[in-house]
Amino acid sequence: MDGERIWPGRPYPLGARFDGEGTNFAVYSRDAEGIELCLFADDAVKELRRVRLSERTGHVWHAYLPGVGPGTLYGYRAHGPYEPENGHRFNPSKLLVDPYALAISGDTDLQGPVHAYRLGAPEGDLAYDDTDSAAAIPKSVVVGNHYDWEGDRPPRTPWHRSVIYEVHVRGFTMRHPEVPPELRGSYAGFASPPAIEHLVRLGVTAVELLPVHEYTDEAFLQGKGLRNYWGYSTLGFFAPEQRYCTRGSRGEQVAEFRGMVKALHRAGIEVILDVVYNHTCEGNHLGPTLSLKGLDNRSYYRLSPESPRYYMDYTGTGNSLDTTSPPALRLVMDSLRYWVEEMHVDGFRFDLAVTLARDPDYFDEASRFLVAVYQDPVLEKVKLIAEPWDVGPDGYKVGAFPVNWSEWNGKYRDVVRRFWKGDEDQASEMGYRLTGSADLYEPAGRKIFASVNFVTAHDGFTLRDLVSYNEKHNEANLEDNRDGTDANYSWNCGAEGETDDPAILALRDRQVRNMLATLLVSQGVPMITAGDEMGKTQGGNNNAYCQDDEISWLDWELDDRRRALLGFTRRMIRLRLSQPVLQRRRFFRGRHLSDSSLKDLAWFRPDGTEMKAEDWEKPFARSVAFLLGGDALVSPDEHGERICGDTLLVLLNADHEAVTYRLPEVEWGRAWEILADTAGASDEKRDLIEARGTVRAEARSIVILSRPAER
Incomplete structure (x- = not known):
């Protein structure tokens, strides 16, 4: 090691950065009294060297x-005070993962001494524990900075032409017969020709990957022999999840992830x-002390103002990151x-985004987080x-985010389910949701693509x-069926x-096609x-977060x-496109x-007359x-040319009986x-219907x- x-090194950038000859290490802690860097052998167990970081610039060691x-x-x-009652949880016996680590190697053994206090002690978390945790903690990895992107360019698909496919990296290919067995469940498997061919033939323009940041399994799941499958339990915000890598976890996951992105972009x-x-x-x-809690608990987490021993929990997980704090932001x-x-x-896609925008306690459109994102020249692209x-107070904020944001529209999901289920009095809200939810987004000056519509997730x-x-x-899930929502509208x-x-079975197939x-x-x-x-079933499990299996x-x-069904979806x-x-x-x-002789949008009763306000509450609703008037669509496309599309007429019949529609005049x-x-009745052929015709919509059909x- 030369x-x-x-050498003194630099306070920026944070993390471990290799420059070709050596590595600069920089870590933030305002309240620590000392920071030690520990280097480990290839077996991740033997500590080879311990370096006390003597240089400190602006709280960066x-x-x-x-x-x-x-x-x-x-x-x-x-090193620092262990005073949970004051919000300090320093304990140098506990090895900590670098929050800026670009890769992480090894699993967290939550049965090991990863808690800063003595488990089972009468004093609870006030009882200091000096057992070394290094053997139970995954190690941060120094990563090289070279990668050949081969001219990779982002597709830059416009919002209005986007079709998103929410997918799990591992689950997508684990059972794919055409993906080589050694690649299944990995970034490389996701990038394989059979996997990409499915996406291309389907016609989607974007994949929304369930969490790929390095995460850890919860202790209660490990005790049941289960694993966290979804990944909503982040350990490292810069590191790609190692379990999705085919080539090991000593930084190889970074290159393999990049290869997947490059293949998808192509x-x-x-x-x-x-x-x-x-x-x-x-x-x-x-909870355990793995990274932020031991480095600078008060700077990174939202602590209770009454007692900083405890955490503000707006997420249902026990803690909330404090994005009002400069180092956390x-x-x-x-x-x-x-x-x-x-x-x-x-x-x-930001999970539980309202928590990030609480400033300090309630959602604020001008919160520090939302302002920081708005002004960032990288994120604006x-x-x-x-x-x-x-899950915090006043936490449902559909329609409240700023103009540069789109949102998962939970109101869309719920009304579409209720409408096709046959619930009464759904038509009026259905009308808003089908046409872009102007009631939610237009008053704030947001565009129609602010609404990300979904029926399932x-x-x-x-x-x-x-x-x-x-x-x-x-x-x-081994929780006596208590977990998961009961509000399914199924x-x-x-x-x-x-x-x-x-x-x-025929009715179920039709309902799926309807939605x-x-x-x-x-x-x-x-x-x-x-x-x-493709008609995927989970056997009625509506919370399969811990099911890393069939x-x-x-x-x-x-x-x-x-x-x-696959053919219909394609x-x-x-x-649409x-x-x-x-x-x-x-x-x-x-x-x-x-x-144009057509309106851009018009609603009709089955008898062909245009609907009035009072019609929305009637049984036939x-x-x-x-009707979407194609001749009336005059907005220019991305090249500045006038769009002139076909006129579409969509007949919705959620009734249990067939309805004959007279085409509007x-x-x-x-x-x-x-x-x-x-x-x-017309899955393949294209029937022609002449002027003043009628169309029969079967029970529960479109x-x-x-x-x-x-x-």
Whole structure:
């Protein structure tokens, strides 16, 4: 190690950065009295060297070690007061993961001495423990900075042409028969030709990856023989999760992740990361000491103002990151910029984003976090999606985020489920959600793509289970079926779970097609959950966060029903991307535009007359139609040219009986074509319907018609 020399080094950038000759180490701690850097042998057990960081600049402790290079394993020990009642939890017996580590190697053994206090002591977390934890702690890894991106360029798909596919890196390919066994469940497997071919043929424009930041399994799961599958338990905000790497964990995961991004970009597919900055895996005051808690607890976490021994918990996990604190906010912002600039990702979906925007206690549109994101020149180039709620007071904030954000629209999800389930009085809200949720987003000056529409997500029933189960069935989670939401708005169509009844199966298939078709003709940005296009089931489990097995993994062995659904989904995505009226960037006005004879949006009763305000509350409002006037669409495309698309007419029939619709009386010089019928009557052929015609919509079905625009 170059004579084990130590140079002063630099306070920036934070983390371990190799420059070709040595490595600069820099770590923040305002309240520590001393920081030691520990270097480990390749076995990750033997501590080779301990270096006291004597240089300190602006609360950053730093040193440069010549000869220390990529693959080196390291960690920190922080000296200072152990005073939980004052918010200080320093304990140099506990090895700490570098918050800025670019890679992490090894698992966390939560059965080891990873707590800063003596477990079982009467004083609880006040009882100091001096047992060394190094053997139970994963090690940070020095990573080289060279990677050949081969001219990689982001696809930059416009929001209005985006179709998002929410997917788990591991679960996507674990059962894929055409992916080589040694690649399944990995970044490399995700980048393999069979996996990418599925995405391209499906037609999606972006993958939204469930968390890929390094995370750890919870102790209670380890005790049950289960694992955290989803990954919402972050340990390292810069490090790609090592369990998705085929080539080891000594930094190889960084290159393999980059290779996946590069391959997806070549296929024209964007990469959006589901990121968890609202909390960490260190839990509450009784949780383990793994990183931030031992480095500078008061700077990184939101502590109770009444007693800083305890944590403010807006996330349901025991702690909340304090983005009102400059070092914590800097950690988040540095991480986001790193993933854009160094890992080439195209956007982020922020888990429990309301927690990040609490300033200090309640959501604030001008919070320090939201302002920091707004002014950042790197982040203004990427897609930003908020999960606009958390579990704290006044935590449901759909529609409240600033103009540069899109949001998961939970109101869209709920009303689409209720409408097709057959609940009463859903039509009025359904009308708002189908047309971009102007009531939520337009008053604040936001665009139509502020709404990310979805019917299912990783958290909850799959689409197939949504029409197959009235109740959740989470027994495999070993929590006595207490976990997971009961507010599913699901309907089993006449039998709970699997059945051989052909009538029930036909109805379930139609309901699945109804919700997929609804999603893909709605204004806003559609998000499909991986597997829904192929009829994926989790056996009624609506909280499969700990099921790293066949319950969660995609099943690629398709029978005729599932193969037909895949074909239908592909056709619906193609329809969406071929029709300009389904890709609006501005909200509807409900009036004639330009010299067109059509309104941009009009709603009709089954008898063909335009709906009035009082009609939305009538019983027939389960069966309505809306017209999107292609001739009236005059907004320019991204090249400045006038868009002139087909006019679409969508007939919705959520009633239990068939309904005959009279086509609305607009210009009749051209015939209507049936593009899709979820009842199956026109799945392939394109029927022509002449002027003043009628169309029969079967019970619980959608019929989509088009009429060519005047060119």
